[in-house]
Amino acid sequence: MITRRTLARLAFALAATTTFALPQAPALAEDGKTLTVATMWEALPLSMKPRRSRFFNESEILDTLIKLDFDMNLVPGLATSWERVSPTVWRFELRDGVTFHDGSAFNAEAAKFSLERVIALLPYAADLLNVKDIRAVSDTVLEIETAEPFSALPNQLTDAITVIYAASSFDENGEFVKPVGTGPWVFEDYKKQDRTTVVRNENYWGEAPKLDEIVYRYIPDHNARALALETGEVDFVVHLLPSDVARMKADENFKVYMEPSAGLYYGAFNAGDKSVLHDPKVRQAVNLMVDREILVKGALDGIGKPAWTFFPDDFPWAAKEISSYSFDTERAGDLLKEAGYEKNGTTWEKDGKPLTLRILSYSSRAEMAPITETMAALLEQQGIKTKVELFTWAGMLDLVKQGDYDVSVVFWTPEMTGHPDLHLKSQFHSKAGLNYQNWSNLEFDALVDKGRTLDAGPEAMETYAKAQEILQQDAPIIPLVHKIYVAASSKDVSGYQVHPSGFFYNFKNATKN
Structure with missing residues (x-):
């Protein structure tokens, strides 16, 4: 059951939105x-930078070298085929006779120019592609040499950030002007x-x-x-x-x-010293205290799949045997006691202070407010105090980067490229640019570093399964809802x-x- 406080918050939020005028349109x-x-x-x-150039791919103004079909399989885009010709070199056969919107020719030199320009302008692309060198072998043959053996490269080339731009997309100074x-x-x-x-x-x-x-x-x-x-x-x-x-x-x-579809709503925990979630036992307890079935029904009218792991079961790289969480308040209580907390009436306390979580999220996604409010209400029912605050995405991110939070409820797309490297390494590796959670696990780092070098097969599956188990047990996140x-x-x-x-x-x- 959702608390009256949550219903009041949601009613207020919905009432507030109705005050905006509908934009006029012809x-x-x-x-x-x-x-x-x-x-x-x-x-x-x-602009190339907002949302990682996603609109260019969403709207299909620009193409990628490789695409994903409706079963999330790799299929030809501007590249008709690809093969790994050495541990660090991939060769791509490109479509012949393709022209850009300005009439200029698409060829290997154009692809090389575009990918190098993207890497120069968007630092995130450098780690995504792991590129050492790009070579135009002929008009229709492109080679990409990676800094290390990198099996995920074809999958990464489906990402929106790798769309191929014509030279006329940039001015004489190399700055982006239009797609x-x-x-x-x-x-x-x-x-x-x-x-x-x-x-x-x-x-x-x-x-x-x-x-x-x-x-x-x-x-x-x-x-x-x-x-x-x-x-x-x-x-x-x-x-x-x-x-x-x-x-x-x-x-x-x-x-x-x-x-x-691809997408996970989850709470990212602040594992740094500023937060009570620095203690993994508290992080594990929170995972056990939120009933995902009630969350999906209460916040989303059942439009979503309860999430107990980062990857959904049908994701090809999802670990088949993993220590999944479940709703278990007794075990959660034991963990909090091990972490030094005691139940005082209906509230968990330590040194006379209630266990309180500052929970941040952003209001631009329709689902974020009800998911965040419902999660907070379910934690309140279990004796954890919460303080929920909604911001713009940028406003929330500023606080997260400062470490001034306990949980940030966010959305991520773990099937976007059909390979785990993008999601596990870029989000949770201790040196990853998107890891704002102050979480570090050297064994996890070593596993995802190794995983990106391995071809698909039993060794790669085992490596990523071990990484997923660490993510599950050390619990830097609380998975909430797999998106519909x-x-x-x-x-x-x-x-x-x-x-x-x-x-x-x-x-x-x-x-x-």
């Missing part, structure tokens, strides 16, 4: 050739805090889209975004509140799309399919009657 095109999409995030086509790619959609226009428009690439190397253009409308308010679809201001909407999903599913005027991707459209939209990565809008086959 009437939708009547010829059925324009699709208007309401998005939670602003599409920022004039010019080879994808099925061409960047057309951007109005700040309003919309981004893309149009069909008539010269696309694959099958050209059926629509003429797509307009991505920026509507950050969750209620306003759903209302825009219901009033006919937009054709398609992403990131719906659970209450909107139920209502639209019952209305024949709308189509609701719900599919399991939800979107909705008017009944006139056809041909849309949810991609399991959660990172392609995939409107190439969409039509509008």
Whole structure:
């Protein structure tokens, strides 16, 4: 049961959102050739850095060398095939005859230029790709030499950060100015805090889209975004509140799309000295005190899968035998007692002070507030005091980097590249740029460092399984919910399919009657 305090918080949050005015928009095109999409995030086509260039990949303005199909298998993109020709060298055969949106030729030199420019401008890309050298062997053959044997490279080349830019995407100083790619959609226009428009690439190397253009409308308010679809201001909407999903599913005027997809909502624990979660016993106890079944039902109306491990069971690299947590308040109490806490009435205390967690999250994702509030309520029921604060993503991150928190509830996409290296190393390695949790485990570091050198097979599986077991037992996180991707459209939209990565809008086959 969710506490009255949580219900009051949620009611206040929902009431507050209704005070925002719905952004004005022109009437939708009547010829059925324009699709208007309401998005939670602003599409920022004039910058590479926000959200790791994800919009360029989501909207398919730019292509990657390798893609993921609807079963998360590697398939050709701008590269038609690839092979590992030595422990540290990968060779890619590239498509011939492909042109960028500006008419210039795509070839190995263009791919080399783009990847080197990305690495220079976005430091995150350097560790993602682990590159020592890139060579254009011929117009259609590209070689990438890695700094060490690196089996994950083909998977990493599906990541949004590795999209291939034309030289005209950059100015004479090498700074990014606009996205010019080879994808099925061409960047057309951007109005700040309003919309981004893309149009069909008539010269696309694959099958050209059926629509003429797509307009991505920026509507950050969750209620306003759903209302825009219901009033006919937009054709398609992403990131719906659970209450909107139920209502639209019952209305024949709308189509609701719900599919399991990449994504984990989890609490990142501050393992540093500033937090009570520095003690692994307390971290383990918190994992045992939150009933994920109740969390999913109470916060998301059942739209999600209870998460007891970082990777979902159907992730190809998920450890088959792992010490999964379960809801066990008795064991949680024993762990807290071992950590020096005692139950005083209904509250856990140590040295006369209640065990209190400062829990941070951000409000831009529709699900974050109810998930965070419900987790806090469930911990309160078990005698742990909580202080919940919601910020913008940047505001929350500033506090996290300062170590001024106990738990930050975040979203991560553990299937995005179909390989564990991106997720385990970049998030939890003690030297990783994204590890803001002050957590360090040398055995874990050694395992993920080794795992990225191994080809897929029993040794690699065993190595990553051991790393996952350490992540589970040392508990720098509390997994909460594996995501169910939800979107909705008017009944006139056809041909849309949810991609399991959660990172392609995939409107190439969409039509509008």
